[in-house]
Amino acid sequence: MKPHPWVDAEATTFRALEGFESDDLEAALASFRRSASLMLDGSAEQRPALPCPASLLGVYKAALSHNGDASDFFMRWFAPFQIKGEGFLTGYYEVEVEARRSREPGFEAPILPRPRDLVTLNDAPLKTAGGTSLTSARRRSDGFLEPFDERREIEEAAPCRYGEPIAYLRDWVELFLIQVQGSARLRFPDGGSAHLTYDGRNGHPYTSIGRLSIERDVLSADAMSLDALKQTLRRLGQKSGEAGRMLMQENKSYVFFRVDDSLNRSLGPIGGQGGPLTPLRSIAVDRGLWPYGLPFFISGEIPWERETPSRFARLMIAQDTGSAIVGAARADIYFGGGPVAGRLAGGLHHGADFKVLLPKGAESP
Secondary structure: OOOOOOOOEEEOOHHHOOOOOOOOHHHHHHHHHHHHHHHHOOOOOOOOOOOOOHHHHHHHHHHHHOOOOHHHHHHHHEEEEEEOOOEEEEEEEEEEEEOEOOOEOOEOEEEOEOOOOEEEOOOOOEEOOOOOEEOEEEEOOOOOEEOOOOHHHHHHOOHHHHOOOOEEEOOHHHHHHHHHHOEEEEEOOOOOEEEEEEEEEOOOOOOOHHHHHHHOOOOOOOOOOHHHHHHHHHHHHHHOOOHHHHHHOOOOOOEEEEEOOOHHHHHOOEOOOOOEOOOOOEEEEOOOOOOOOOEEEEEEEEOOOOOOOEEEEEEEEEEEEOOOOOOOOEEEEEEEEOHHHHHHHHOOEEEEEEEEEEEOOOOOO
16 A cells, blocks of 8 residues: 555665564554454444555454564565654543532533434535534434534533433533543542543534643643643633633534443543554554554654653554544554553653554555
8 A cells, every 4th residue: 555645755664663673563463453353343433534455454364363473474564654754742541530420519510422413424524604624513303414513502501402411520621631532431439430432523623722822821832731731721710710611612622422331441442443542552643644553663752651751662553543633744642541641641742753554565655
């Protein structure tokens, strides 16, 4: 296969992948096999990406029957390509938060299920009069489609308008950040828990609140992290009433969830491909440019082991996507769950080198 027509890449060699041989390629192959199983089983993608080419399907079959060295597998079946231009990495993680099953003082932000009239439009987005492409819409009783409500309208309406809330969180900031991450583990006072999985969005374009905060001098670029953004949004709310919430509502995109108690979900959050993610192996990529399952060799000096940068050189597998992940050399690294993963993920805003591994025997770019 070749990269998408507007991906600028050139052929390179495995010898140019500094750190490839010293990576734990068995772990990378295990993650790749998860993608292979999903694709060959015909599992539905949660958020459809570029269709899987026949050349990659052949490699998937080989992966499930391979019983030799992982390095030999990748070098036999793939050819590396250098993606031109500076790459950029961010991180995400599985949030763990306190929740309540019903609304009570101090827990008043509802987690909403997918509304029954919400339709996902992956192949034929709805165009608004202003030219905006909406990836989801509301199907009316007469069968016609119309734009779904924006974030502000959803948050200010009665929660049951969209379905019985799954649970309630402490505040709107916690809810917003769970939506950005795309999954969460809820903890209840009785010791119970629940895993949340992404179940659609209202289709409106994503706007980065972190970027807006920097542009408006609410938060400096040097100080930007997930924790800093959370504290800033809460401080704005305390100082000027709804200021923090109004800033969040400038991101018109809104994510809905479902409770997922499946075996796959117990292994990790479910990515856009439909399978569980692997910490520090799974990445979210631009689904308009890449199919799921492709390996990417990413290298650079980034804060991935601790909060100070160190050498990162790993073979990563594209198994997820995100509204903010746009561009060929752009990825979001999944760090795992819990507060340590959260701190590391929130502090990752770094450049990196991207090489994509494409199946051999196909046309080169």
